[in-house]
Every structure is written in structure tokens, then in C-alpha cells.
Amino acid sequence: MCVLGLGLIGGSVMRALTATGREVFGYNRSIDGVQAARFDGFNATDSITEVLTRAAASDALIVLAVPVPALPIMLDHIRTTAPGCALTDVVSVKGALLRLVTDYGLLDRYVGGHPMAGTAHSGWSAGSPDLFVGAPWVVSVDDHVDADVWTDVMHLALDCRAVVVPARAHEHDAAVAAISHLPHLLAEALAATAFDVPLAFALAAGSFRDGTRVAATSPDLVRAMCEANSEQLQVMLNRAIYRLEQARNGLSAHASVADLVESGHAARVSYDSLVRPDIVTVAVGEDNWRAELAAQGRAGGVIRSALPVRGSRG
Amino acid sequence: MCVLGLGLIGGSVMRALTATGREVFGYNRSIDGVQAARFDGFNATDSITEVLTRAAASDALIVLAVPVPALPIMLDHIRTTAPGCALTDVVSVKGALLRLVTDYGLLDRYVGGHPMAGTAHSGWSAGSPDLFVGAPWVVSVDDHVDADVWTDVMHLALDCRAVVVPARAHEHDAAVAAISHLPHLLAEALAATAFDVPLAFALAAGSFRDGTRVAATSPDLVRAMCEANSEQLQVMLNRAIYRLEQARNGLSAHASVADLVESGHAARVSYDSLVRPDIVTVAVGEDNWRAELAAQGRAGGVIRSALPVRGSRG
Incomplete structure (x- = not known):
């Protein structure tokens, strides 16, 4: 070998x-x-x-x-x-x-x-x-x-x-865009968003630490894997952005994030029982x-x- | 007491x-x-x-x-x-x-x-x-x-x-929107997005597990805290969505996520050295x-x- x-x-x-x-x-x-x-x-x-x-x-x-x-x-x-x-x-x-x-x-x-x-x-x-x-x-x-x-x-x-x-190659690429490359970009967006808010890091605990853990990965590695899977990653980014926009609209219209929270929770439960x-x-x-x-x-x-x-x- | x-x-x-x-x-x-x-x-x-x-x-x-x-x-x-x-x-x-x-x-x-x-x-x-x-x-x-x-x-x-x-109350609310409520919604969006992708859960490992951990929280609790902080959370959602859109546009135009990845990494390093x-x-x-x-x-x-x-x- x-x-x-x-x-x-x-x-x-x-x-x-x-x-x-x-x-x-x-x-x-x-x-x-x-x-x-x-x-x-x-x-x-x-x-x-x-x-x-x-x-x-x-x-x-x-x-x-x-x-x-x-x-x-x-x-x-x-x-x-x-x-x-x-x-x-x-x-x-x-x-x-x-x-x-x-x-x-x-x-x-x-x-x-x-x-x-x-x-x-x-x-x-x-x-x-x-x-x-x-x-x-x-x-x-x-x-x-x-x-x-x-x-x-x-x-x-x-x-x-x-x-x-x-x-198959294209199914693999779509899947890793969803479970590896998208989480990296969400972690980066979370860390960068909180950075600009006074007091945020001072209060950060579990959910922030977990949610940004992979943002500690070398930027070169993250860029290399995300950019090499650009096409599939764009699809997943669009889907995630759409869900977040819907949540923002729900908050704005009737102060509810029910749809996102319930579908996200159901998905995570499904993952745990795989x-x-x-x-x-x-x-x-x-x-x-x-x-x-x-x-x-x-x-x-x-x-x-x-x-x-x-x-x-x- | x-x-x-x-x-x-x-x-x-x-x-x-x-x-x-x-x-x-x-x-x-x-x-x-x-x-x-x-x-x-x-x-x-x-x-x-x-x-x-x-x-x-x-x-x-x-x-x-x-x-x-x-x-x-x-x-x-x-x-x-x-x-x-x-x-x-x-x-x-x-x-x-x-x-x-x-x-x-x-x-x-x-x-x-x-x-x-x-x-x-x-x-x-x-x-x-x-x-x-x-x-x-x-x-x-x-x-x-x-x-x-x-x-x-x-x-x-x-x-x-x-x-x-x-x-102060309003500074607290902005900070927790960034470091607690936003991470919950990102975790829900990540779990829900991956749920629809065949093979995704089968390949999911560390970054997905960490990134969706808080999606296991009771939906009622997540809704209660997010919806009670609706105004500040909308601000943070908009900022996160903007960063993700920029990343998607960067991928689409010149296959680069450099800006997001570098700012996210720098933010996380800053958090670690607080x-x-x-x-x-x-x-x-x-x-x-x-x-x-x-x-x-x-x-x-x-x-x-x-x-x-x-x-x-x-």
C-alpha cells in the first residue's frame, strides 16, 4: 500500500x-x-x-x-x-x-x-x-x-x-455539503455575527461553544473542502438561508418560529434514532x-x- | 428565599x-x-x-x-x-x-x-x-x-x-440573541436541511452532531426563549443570513468563501482567548x-x- x-x-x-x-x-x-x-x-x-x-x-x-x-x-x-x-x-x-x-x-x-x-x-x-x-x-x-x-x-x-x-459520487457530495460543509459555514457565520455584539462572548456558553467549535478549524482546510464542493454547497446554503428567512418572517409577522423549531427538532430526533x-x-x-x-x-x-x-x- | x-x-x-x-x-x-x-x-x-x-x-x-x-x-x-x-x-x-x-x-x-x-x-x-x-x-x-x-x-x-x-437589559438581550437564540435556530436549520438529503444522516459525524446538538432541546423551550426575544433575534438572524448570502454569492461568482471563513475563524480564536x-x-x-x-x-x-x-x- x-x-x-x-x-x-x-x-x-x-x-x-x-x-x-x-x-x-x-x-x-x-x-x-x-x-x-x-x-x-x-x-x-x-x-x-x-x-x-x-x-x-x-x-x-x-x-x-x-x-x-x-x-x-x-x-x-x-x-x-x-x-x-x-x-x-x-x-x-x-x-x-x-x-x-x-x-x-x-x-x-x-x-x-x-x-x-x-x-x-x-x-x-x-x-x-x-x-x-x-x-x-x-x-x-x-x-x-x-x-x-x-x-x-x-x-x-x-x-x-x-x-x-x-x-455514488454526486449523492456523496450532496450529503457532505449538508452534514459537513454547511455546518462549517454556519459555525463561521455564528462566530462572526457574535463577534460584533458587545457582551456576547462574555455570556457565551454551551450552545455557542458547540455551534462554533468547527470554526476553530484551519481556514485553509475549511476553504479547500467547501470550495471544492461549491455547486452542492450552494444548494444547501440556499435551503438553509430560506429556512432562516422564513423564521425571521415568522418572528416579524406573528412572533413565531414554530415551523423551523419543530422541523429541526424532529430532524434531530430522527438522526438520533438512525x-x-x-x-x-x-x-x-x-x-x-x-x-x-x-x-x-x-x-x-x-x-x-x-x-x-x-x-x-x- | x-x-x-x-x-x-x-x-x-x-x-x-x-x-x-x-x-x-x-x-x-x-x-x-x-x-x-x-x-x-x-x-x-x-x-x-x-x-x-x-x-x-x-x-x-x-x-x-x-x-x-x-x-x-x-x-x-x-x-x-x-x-x-x-x-x-x-x-x-x-x-x-x-x-x-x-x-x-x-x-x-x-x-x-x-x-x-x-x-x-x-x-x-x-x-x-x-x-x-x-x-x-x-x-x-x-x-x-x-x-x-x-x-x-x-x-x-x-x-x-x-x-x-x-x-443592561437591552444589551443582555442583544448578546443572548447572538450567542444563544441564534445558535438554536442555526442548529434547527441545519438539522432540517440535512433531513431532506438522502445519505446525509448516514454520513454525519462530528461537525453535524455538534452543530445540531441543541436542536434536541424541547421545541417549546426553544420557541419560548426565541419568541420572547423576537426583536433582537431578528437583527441577529438578518446579520447571519447576510453573511451566508455573501458566502453563497462568493461561491457562485468565484468559488470562494474566504471572507466568511476567515472572519469566522478569527472570531472563534478571539472567543477562545477571552x-x-x-x-x-x-x-x-x-x-x-x-x-x-x-x-x-x-x-x-x-x-x-x-x-x-x-x-x-x-
């Missing part, structure tokens, strides 16, 4: 997989990250050519874990040095990445991924082999995906002790397997132990 | 003050709450006339801790049975209450209060003597307030181990004491131990 980018996510993948006995080697652009990983006993280099040559020679699965702006350069290197390797990623948007990977001619062996885990911290030192325990890890079931590569990526996620949620059935009835590679997995993922299903695979592996 | 309403806040006040050795008696409308308090060894009744007769006879400080809709009935009883008692409250809006208390002719002996503490739970059983430890407790320094009553309310808050933040100086240089009742306390509260100051009082107590 070859991990490109040894920050919070890539570094945690490297630790988690190494702990299962897998052979893992990695690349990081900054020598600081490389030295930190080596100091902790891991196999890391700052030479992209070296790491990809080794990946090609050992037919390794390549995990893209670099920041979004670095993706084109990485894909260019992979196209040159390791075009036959299976390829996945841990990037928080999937539609844009699908287009990018297509542009670089690497679609055949690509299966997108996204572990829904993180902290407010970043860099190698923030990582942990336990970062993904129990977390949903989206694995793409778009039309093009290859059953063998898909199986490899499923095992990668399960070895990190995540649960696999199969999903049932996550195991997906067990699908064999990877059988007829219609991608659509079937997408449907079960959409219904809340997760893969907790490896699905069987139909047919041979090459 | 006489506590009217033995829910989460009133019940916690009763526990905290009893623990300091004070004589505390209370009223609750529902007999369930009364019985629960009695079972725990406290002095409680469901007779408002009985409790207020006792308050008048012992010149007790009355603490209004009933839900907002019950306030007029309580004030009517107080006007009839205990009009000479010092009066405070723990209600989350102060401007509307000031008008209400004025309407009932009880302004002279009234000093508004608001402990900034709570949980998602309610009722006597949710209370704790430690609920207010370290929490800001706003005590009104509006023009009318009497130094002796103010001192009694300050001691009430300090005995609950809160820190006292002196503030300094809370002790207010120690003011004597209650000296010239200009109310304006001086309001200014120091606005600047982040808190009262951690009782201020001296200028002049005699009657």
Missing part, C-alpha cells in the same frame, strides 16, 4: 494499516512530515518518483491523501510512473475528483473514498491508528468502478476499522452490484465485514 | 442555596414536581398563595423561575400577596420582562437576572446544585435598580457559585455605580466575590 500525503488522514491510514501487518510506504512533500513519520518507525520519503516506482513494481494500491490543490501534480506523476496501479483517495469531495481522474486518464483503476473522520488538528503528529474506528468510510459505486479495485478499497477501509458506506443495518446480501461483481450497494447505502446500510466477491480476481 | 418554579433552573437554585445553609422554600404548579422536590427533602408546595404569604411574612427574596407564559399569572399573585418582597428572575430575556414587571407595578423592588446555564433536559429531576458553577449570571444594572436588592441578587448568584456579569478580569473597584450604591458596572461587564469583567456596598441597608 502506498500513501501519498502523510497529514492527519494519510498518516492515520499509514498507522492503522501498519498495525494490521500490511506493508505500507508513503510520500510527503515536506521533509518535516517525512522525518516525523520515520522517527516513529514508518517508511516515508519525500521523493514522489521513488515512492511511485516502488508502487508500480509491487502493484500497490495508491491512496491519495494530499491537499486538494496538490491533486493534479500527483495525478500527473501517477500517470507517468504508476498508471497501472489501483487508485483511491480520502478527499472530501468525489464528483470533482472523478472528473479530474478522468482528465488524467486514470479512471479505469480508480475507486473514490472518503473516511468521515477528522479533528481540528492537522499534520503527521495529529494522526492516530484509531482515527477511523467506527467512522463511516464512503467507497464510490459509480458506474465505472472495477470490482477488484472496489474490493481492495473496501478492505482498506475495514482494516482501518471504519464501516463502509457505498455511495438505524444502520448491515449490508450482507450483495456480492461484489454480481449483476447490478453497484446500483444495489448504492440503494442499500442510501437506506442507511453499512458494510461492517467484507462482502464476498463474485468471479475471479484477474 | 422563595423560588417559584422548580424545573431545571429553579430546582437547581433551590438545591444550590440549600447547600449553603440558606432557608429556601418553593412553589411548583405541577404536583409531580412538588412531590419530587419533597421526596428529595426540600420544602415545596403547589399552593401559590401559601408560598407567597410565607415570602411576605419573612421578607424573602422571590426568584421567578417559571416558564415565560406563566409569568403574568405569577406577577399578578405577587402584586396581591407579596408586593413588598425583593424580586428577581432567571428568565432568558430581560427587556420584555422589565416591561411586564413595570406593567404589574413591581419595578421598584425588581432586579432581573439570567444564569447562562442549562442542559438539554428539563424538570426537577434534571437539576443539580452544581449547575451554575463558573457560569455567567447576568444581573441587571438598568437605571431603576435598587442597590439593596441588587446586592441580594448578587449574593444569590455567588452562592450558586456562578460569576456575576452586570449588564480574558475575564475581576470587577473589584466598584461599590454598590456609590455614585454612578450602575453605569460603571455596565461598562465593566461590557468589557468582559465579572464579579467573582461580593462587592462592597456603599451606605446603609434601609
Whole structure:
């Protein structure tokens, strides 16, 4: 396994997989990250050519874990040095990445991924082999995906002790716009609005602290993920703005926020009572397997132990 | 001390003050709450006339801790049975209450209060003597307030181990609109928006869970506090909506949310580094004491131990 980018996510993948006995080697652009990983006993280099040559020679699965702006350069290197390797990623948007990977001619062996885990911290030192325990890890079931590569990526996620949620790229992007990117922007708007009000910070307690926690995340990270999912995020922003405008109009007309408060409460109760059935009835590679997995993922299903695979592996 | 309403806040006040050795008696409308308090060894009744007769006879400080809709009935009883008692409250809006208390002719002996503490739970059983430890407790320094009553309310808050933040009613209301009521509506809007998106709850993790935590609060409580502070909340909603619209326009025009993300992050960092100086240089009742306390509260100051009082107590 070859991990490109040894920050919070890539570094945690490297630790988690190494702990299962897998052979893992990695690349990081900054020598600081490389030295930190080596100091902790891991196999890391700052030479992209070296790491990809080794990946090609050992037919390794390549995990893209670099920041979004670095993706084109990485894909260019992979196209040159390791075009036959299976390829996945841990990037928080999937539609844009699908287009990018297509542009670089690497679609055949690509299966997108996204572990829904993180902290407010970043860099190698923030990582942990336990970062993904129990977390949903989206694995793409778009039309093009290859059953063998898909199986490899499923095992990668399960070895990190995540649960696999199969999903199509555009559905993933709409969902994360709603549950990750929108909450970040609401937190920023809340913090910025309160900043201008005298006495506000002096009185702030639980609801403000919780509601602005993710505003402490590095602005570069927040911008990168929000801006990469611009189209879906605009849709969610419009919906949230509409609800807030309705609430303001309700207050203004008849001093009531009943509609918003009751629908929000019902939604949160529904979230708290979410049932996550195991997906067990699908064999990877059988007829219609991608659509079937997408449907079960959409219904809340997760893969907790490896699905069987139909047919041979090459 | 006489506590009217033995829910989460009133019940916690009763526990905290009893623990300091004070004589505390209370009223609750529902007999369930009364019985629960009695079972725990406290002095409680469901007779408002009985409790207020006792308050008048012992010149007790009355603490209004009933839900907002019950306030007029309580004030009517107080006007009839205990009009000479010092009066405070723990209600989350102060401007509307000031008008209400004025309407009932009880302004002279009234000093508004608001402990900034709570949980998602309610009722006597949710209370704790430690609920207010370290929490800001706003005590009104509006023009009318009497130094002796103010001192009694300050001691009430300090005995609950809160820190006292002196503030004027309208400044309090603007601040809590920004740091309590707005976060509740943003949480409701976030939960409701995500509810409609397939796959969203299946992928939801930290930022969504934190961002919607207060949407689990009883809708009646959220409505009561938001609707009672309608005017200030509309101002904050408009500001938040404006920021979100700017972010959406930025995404649409040039795929950037830089302005919102950078101002939100800076605001949260500022909140995290808030300094809370002790207010120690003011004597209650000296010239200009109310304006001086309001200014120091606005600047982040808190009262951690009782201020001296200028002049005699009657």
C-alpha cells in the first residue's frame, strides 16, 4: 500500500494499516512530515518518483491523501510512473475528483473514498491508528468502478476499522455539503455575527461553544473542502438561508418560529434514532452490484465485514 | 428565599442555596414536581398563595423561575400577596420582562437576572446544585435598580457559585440573541436541511452532531426563549443570513468563501482567548455605580466575590 500525503488522514491510514501487518510506504512533500513519520518507525520519503516506482513494481494500491490543490501534480506523476496501479483517495469531495481522474486518464483503476473522520488538528503528529474506528468510510459505486479495485478499497477501509458506506459520487457530495460543509459555514457565520455584539462572548456558553467549535478549524482546510464542493454547497446554503428567512418572517409577522423549531427538532430526533443495518446480501461483481450497494447505502446500510466477491480476481 | 418554579433552573437554585445553609422554600404548579422536590427533602408546595404569604411574612427574596407564559399569572399573585418582597428572575430575556414587571407595578423592588446555564433536559429531576458553577449570571444594572436588592441578587448568584456579569437589559438581550437564540435556530436549520438529503444522516459525524446538538432541546423551550426575544433575534438572524448570502454569492461568482471563513475563524480564536478580569473597584450604591458596572461587564469583567456596598441597608 502506498500513501501519498502523510497529514492527519494519510498518516492515520499509514498507522492503522501498519498495525494490521500490511506493508505500507508513503510520500510527503515536506521533509518535516517525512522525518516525523520515520522517527516513529514508518517508511516515508519525500521523493514522489521513488515512492511511485516502488508502487508500480509491487502493484500497490495508491491512496491519495494530499491537499486538494496538490491533486493534479500527483495525478500527473501517477500517470507517468504508476498508471497501472489501483487508485483511491480520502478527499472530501468525489464528483470533482472523478472528473479530474478522468482528465488524467486514470479512471479505469480508480475507486473514490472518503473516511468521515477528522479533528481540528492537522499534520503527521495529529494522526492516530484509531482515527477511523467506527467512522463511516464512503467507497464510490459509480458506474465505472472495477470490482477488484472496489474490493481492495473496501478492505482498506475495514482494516482501518471504519464501516463502509457505498455511495455514488454526486449523492456523496450532496450529503457532505449538508452534514459537513454547511455546518462549517454556519459555525463561521455564528462566530462572526457574535463577534460584533458587545457582551456576547462574555455570556457565551454551551450552545455557542458547540455551534462554533468547527470554526476553530484551519481556514485553509475549511476553504479547500467547501470550495471544492461549491455547486452542492450552494444548494444547501440556499435551503438553509430560506429556512432562516422564513423564521425571521415568522418572528416579524406573528412572533413565531414554530415551523423551523419543530422541523429541526424532529430532524434531530430522527438522526438520533438512525438505524444502520448491515449490508450482507450483495456480492461484489454480481449483476447490478453497484446500483444495489448504492440503494442499500442510501437506506442507511453499512458494510461492517467484507462482502464476498463474485468471479475471479484477474 | 422563595423560588417559584422548580424545573431545571429553579430546582437547581433551590438545591444550590440549600447547600449553603440558606432557608429556601418553593412553589411548583405541577404536583409531580412538588412531590419530587419533597421526596428529595426540600420544602415545596403547589399552593401559590401559601408560598407567597410565607415570602411576605419573612421578607424573602422571590426568584421567578417559571416558564415565560406563566409569568403574568405569577406577577399578578405577587402584586396581591407579596408586593413588598425583593424580586428577581432567571428568565432568558430581560427587556420584555422589565416591561411586564413595570406593567404589574413591581419595578421598584425588581432586579432581573439570567444564569447562562442549562442542559438539554428539563424538570426537577434534571437539576443539580452544581449547575451554575463558573457560569455567567447576568444581573441587571438598568437605571431603576435598587442597590439593596441588587446586592441580594448578587449574593444569590455567588452562592450558586456562578460569576456575576452586570449588564443592561437591552444589551443582555442583544448578546443572548447572538450567542444563544441564534445558535438554536442555526442548529434547527441545519438539522432540517440535512433531513431532506438522502445519505446525509448516514454520513454525519462530528461537525453535524455538534452543530445540531441543541436542536434536541424541547421545541417549546426553544420557541419560548426565541419568541420572547423576537426583536433582537431578528437583527441577529438578518446579520447571519447576510453573511451566508455573501458566502453563497462568493461561491457562485468565484468559488470562494474566504471572507466568511476567515472572519469566522478569527472570531472563534478571539472567543477562545477571552480574558475575564475581576470587577473589584466598584461599590454598590456609590455614585454612578450602575453605569460603571455596565461598562465593566461590557468589557468582559465579572464579579467573582461580593462587592462592597456603599451606605446603609434601609
